Amino acid sequence: MLLKYSLIAHKKELRKQVLSLFIGQMFTAAWDPNNGGIFTFLDVDGLSPTELTWNMKLWWPIADAMIALIMSYKITGERKFLNDFSRVFDYAMVHFREPGHGEWYGYLDNEGRVTHTFKGGPEKGCFHVARCLWMCARLVRDVVAAGGVEK
Numbered sequence: 162m163l164l165k166y167s168l169i170a171h172k173k174e175l176r177k178q179v180l181s182l183f184i185g186q187m188f189t190a191a192w193d194p195n196n197g198g199i200f201t202f203l204d205v206d207g208l209s210p211t212e213l214t215w216n217m218k219l220w221w222p223i224a225d226a227m228i229a230l231i232m233s234y235k236i237t238g239e240r241k242f243l244n245d246f247s248r249v250f251d252y253a254m255v256h257f258r259e260p261g262h263g264e265w266y267g268y269l270d271n272e273g274r275v276t277h278t279f280k281g282g283p284e285k286g287c288f289h290v291a292r293c294l295w296m297c298a299r300l301v302r303d304v305v306a307a308g309g310v311e312k
Contacts, residue, residue, distance in 0.1 A: 184229050197252045218269040223253050224293035231300045265290045
């Protein structure tokens with residue numbers, strides 16, 4: 162992840178660009194203001210490309226956004242990142258998570274309804290969601306243990 166690299170390599174300008182452009186602006190552009198969730202495919206003008214699943218809500222953009230947003234909060238302390246993380250987390254728990262077992266469905270329609278009831282496949286293995294939740298829990302634990310955020 163580019164954000165993690167910017168921390169390890171001590172590249173503050175790159176970190177600022179990643180936080181502003183790749184996480185902040187991209188999240189704002191991709192979040193569906195009407196139905197919640199993240200559009201999977203949009204072009205640079207916010208229009209739908211030829212990809213047929215452009216307006217579906219898929220598991221992986223949600224998982225990636227959760228990690229990126231909580232990591233961004235840990236690094237900056239900017240409340241916006243924490244609020245966006247909470248919004249994505251809540252959406253995932255309401256729409257993707259199967260209440261009986263906890264695993265996520267992979268594919269939702271534009272309104273957040275499950276379109277496929279299987280939970281795994283060639284692009285979603287059994288470790289993806291667990292890894293996402295584990296990484297988010299670690300990042301939150303680190304923020305709490307440090308009594309705040311990194312600068």
